[in-house]
Amino acid sequence: MRVFNFAAGPATLPLAVLEQARDEMTDWQGSGMSVMEVSHRSKAFVAVAQDAENDLRDLMRIPSNYKVLFLQGGATGQFTAIPLNVTTADSTTAYLNTGQWSKKAIVEAKRHCKVEVIADEVASNYSTVPAFESLRVPANAAYLHYTPNETIGGVEFPYIPASGNVPVVADFSSSILSRPIDVSKFGLIYAGAQKNIGPSGLCVVIVRDDLIGRARPGTPPIWDYEAMAKEGSMLNTPPTFGIYMAGLIFKWLKGQGGIEAIGETNRRKATLLYDAIDQSGYYKNPVARDCRSWMNVPFTIPRPELEKTFVAEASNAGLTNLEGHRSVGGMRASIYNAMPIAGVEALVAFMRDFQRRHG
Amino acid sequence: MRVFNFAAGPATLPLAVLEQARDEMTDWQGSGMSVMEVSHRSKAFVAVAQDAENDLRDLMRIPSNYKVLFLQGGATGQFTAIPLNVTTADSTTAYLNTGQWSKKAIVEAKRHCKVEVIADEVASNYSTVPAFESLRVPANAAYLHYTPNETIGGVEFPYIPASGNVPVVADFSSSILSRPIDVSKFGLIYAGAQKNIGPSGLCVVIVRDDLIGRARPGTPPIWDYEAMAKEGSMLNTPPTFGIYMAGLIFKWLKGQGGIEAIGETNRRKATLLYDAIDQSGYYKNPVARDCRSWMNVPFTIPRPELEKTFVAEASNAGLTNLEGHRSVGGMRASIYNAMPIAGVEALVAFMRDFQRRHG
Numbered sequence: 001m002r003v004f005n006f007a008a009g010p011a012t013l014p015l016a017v018l019e020q021a022r023d024e025m026t027d028w029q030g031s032g033m034s035v036m037e038v039s040h041r042s043k044a045f046v047a048v049a050q051d052a053e054n055d056l057r058d059l060m061r062i063p064s065n066y067k068v069l070f071l072q073g074g075a076t077g078q079f080t081a082i083p084l085n086v087t088t089a090d091s092t093t094a095y096l097n098t099g100q101w102s103k104k105a106i107v108e109a110k111r112h113c114k115v116e117v118i119a120d121e122v123a124s125n126y127s128t129v130p131a132f133e134s135l136r137v138p139a140n141a142a143y144l145h146y147t148p149n150e151t152i153g154g155v156e157f158p159y160i161p162a163s164g165n166v167p168v169v170a171d172f173s174s175s176i177l178s179r180p181i182d183v184s185k186f187g188l189i190y191a192g193a194q195k196n197i198g199p200s201g202l203c204v205v206i207v208r209d210d211l212i213g214r215a216r217p218g219t220p221p222i223w224d225y226e227a228m229a230k231e232g233s234m235l236n237t238p239p240t241f242g243i244y245m246a247g248l249i250f251k252w253l254k255g256q257g258g259i260e261a262i263g264e265t266n267r268r269k270a271t272l273l274y275d276a277i278d279q280s281g282y283y284k285n286p287v288a289r290d291c292r293s294w295m296n297v298p299f300t301i302p303r304p305e306l307e308k309t310f311v312a313e314a315s316n317a318g319l320t321n322l323e324g325h326r327s328v329g330g331m332r333a334s335i336y337n338a339m340p341i342a343g344v345e346a347l348v349a350f351m352r353d354f355q356r357r358h359g
Numbered sequence: 360m361r362v363f364n365f366a367a368g369p370a371t372l373p374l375a376v377l378e379q380a381r382d383e384m385t386d387w388q389g390s391g392m393s394v395m396e397v398s399h400r401s402k403a404f405v406a407v408a409q410d411a412e413n414d415l416r417d418l419m420r421i422p423s424n425y426k427v428l429f430l431q432g433g434a435t436g437q438f439t440a441i442p443l444n445v446t447t448a449d450s451t452t453a454y455l456n457t458g459q460w461s462k463k464a465i466v467e468a469k470r471h472c473k474v475e476v477i478a479d480e481v482a483s484n485y486s487t488v489p490a491f492e493s494l495r496v497p498a499n500a501a502y503l504h505y506t507p508n509e510t511i512g513g514v515e516f517p518y519i520p521a522s523g524n525v526p527v528v529a530d531f532s533s534s535i536l537s538r539p540i541d542v543s544k545f546g547l548i549y550a551g552a553q554k555n556i557g558p559s560g561l562c563v564v565i566v567r568d569d570l571i572g573r574a575r576p577g578t579p580p581i582w583d584y585e586a587m588a589k590e591g592s593m594l595n596t597p598p599t600f601g602i603y604m605a606g607l608i609f610k611w612l613k614g615q616g617g618i619e620a621i622g623e624t625n626r627r628k629a630t631l632l633y634d635a636i637d638q639s640g641y642y643k644n645p646v647a648r649d650c651r652s653w654m655n656v657p658f659t660i661p662r663p664e665l666e667k668t669f670v671a672e673a674s675n676a677g678l679t680n681l682e683g684h685r686s687v688g689g690m691r692a693s694i695y696n697a698m699p700i701a702g703v704e705a706l707v708a709f710m711r712d713f714q715r716r717h718g
Binding site: 001002003005007008009010011012013015018019021022025026027031032033034036037038039040041042072073074075076077079080081108111112192194199200201202217218220221222235236237238239240241242245318320321326 | 360361362364366367368369370371372374377378380381384385386390391392393395396397398399400401431432433434435436439440467470471551553558559560561576577579580581594595596597598599600601604677679680685
């Protein structure tokens, strides 16, 4: 029996997609082979990769002066690859620090170029984002990097930073495809697949042409945007099953009505859960109201010693993986695209029941 | 209906493994989730990764002073990672050039350190390996790199090079687990998964402790052997489905009797195919007899204009992906562990029939 899986990533996937992958597992498209067993250079698989790219371009309305790359190494790999591709050792870059993923990106960038952290939300314990008007991006910065959604803190930017001519680079790992965004406002968007795109081991990079072709000597070829763009992301063997699954999920998203429709569903799911928290007088979400994540909702209860009970009872009720990140404790419900409203409704009902019994 | 798939990689996988993956696709181990949907840090998944490592250690008899890492980026990623981890820019390394994969490793290494190519089989058009006694490995080399099996040329070393105290580093992508090897003779073994291990997107690195902890500043953390060993290959989100599939394949291999047994089967498969080629008076394999690959068997026919007919007719007969690599033409049968003897028998029967009709 399927459960409602609130894991932060790897995360729940649409059942219809899993069922299709299951049904095609030993004989894909009548080939007598699994999609995992066919050459990445075969016509059939090249069409899979091209379809996936085209569907992602449609969904996000990606302008033609951006390349879409399917890479390995996750967003963590891109923490390294981005400075190697678009800076020199003398370059200055600007970073916003809004939580643990921002921090990791900053630590890695500092090994490769100069980094100015132009906003740091430490004072609020990373429960806020900087005010739009407060950002002063150095005009000589090679780029401005930020994390639109912090998976661990549950903080999401309600705006895209304005940075003049400085390209905006964004780690969209946990919020890509969750609501409409204007891609043309970004120089580079990247995302590990394992939240809203597919299985782990695939990283999507959407990069504007002017940021391509500037890789430093020594940049690993598999992360050199120019080399990979030239080879259609197949400079080496790509993670074929991950690309196939991503393609199925993009088609599923289109079937849901695209990003506008899924964004509206996500808004409803988030509203339902935050309202239940705020109106309970029992559960608490620590994040400022203007920047609460639609994807990751951390919450606490008055007696932390009951957290384990909450997680265990929820799991028994078919609501799994609600424990908070090991670094912050509490609970967290990740409600990505593939989590249906019914899952959030079931969680809210369970939370009311738990409060009645333990509150 | 399943076919016999002779693709060079991604390649055929054991049907029993695909069936298990299929049956568990929407509800893995009674969890109500796919294995793709569970956290890499969950107890259940950590056990999957640990089992996979333990089974690989058993199968290959990996000594305890070696770490086993599950990485992203493929063997091509390791072409970069190896010099970054075990050399300085002033280091000298020694490489053997026996074909296209050796060459790629050499090109990349030259971007990071000094490279001496101490043997190059260009004179035989890469149809030979250097004589064991001919190798002179510089005593100051940081390592000796070679490619035990060249997937494209179909050349396989019948020996492990002797290099004194210089660590031997080997790209075993297309022959790992195909027959017993003495791991203790190597400093580092690496292999892309997509031939004998599982789906693409996973790379296995087996590295001796003395080669760990020397990474250059700026080495990508996800390829820093020390950092990854410390984190049990989970410094970032690993390719969980690939690790799960690799684990199933390791268990399948154990069920086949381990590497000794599969090696004997592979010897029989290769003998059957090479004998059929040599005795035909029609088909030709260009590789010297002492170094013919057990995994990749290229062959030609007298009239190259019939190659397309051969490949198409074979495909119609359920024998797929027999076209040679785009860089060399001809035909190639890759007969990895998951290819049963019945597949090679069917191929040999088809070849006889084709010769009768077209020879």
